[in-house]
Amino acid sequence: MKKIYLVLFIVIQCAVKAQVENLSINIFDGKSFQTDQIIGYEKLSPQLIRLSKLDSEYPYGNITTFFKNNFISGNEGSCGNECRITVYGKYTLKKNKIKLFINKIEYWKDCKAPDKIINKTIGTYTWEEQVNGDVLMKKIKK
DSSP, X not given: OHHHHHHHHHHHXXXXXXXXXXXXXXXXXXXXXXXXXXXXXXXXXXXXXXXXXXXXXXXXXXXXXXXXXXXEEEEEOSSXXXXXXXXXXXXXXXXXXXXXXXXXXXXXXXXXXXXXXXXXXXXXXXXXXXXXXXXXXXXXXX
16 A cells, blocks of 8 residues: 555656646747846846746837747847847756856847857756746846
């Protein structure tokens, strides 16, 4: 009888872990957010990142998109005569933690700066979905 309980306990733990991992993937993968910054640009290692639902009526400002363990963070605007900056990176998820790695920063349109290869982890963050649908990411201190 004890063996049955043990097996049942293990099966339930595995199912719960799979649900948590799926929730993490569903929050980020294939989603675009308005952000309070271009992730990894001015502050290479920000302490706090807020991701808000993308406003389909006004899809401009700082936008971050997550897809297949990659992300792109940059500024979008309706006019075409400005400096545009895009940060390319990778992310990994484990439960409620997300690790961000920056590959490069690209400058385009009216920017005069050369692209920068970064290849650096900027940190691991805990993430929490807020009641309003925003996702708040807080850096884990070492």
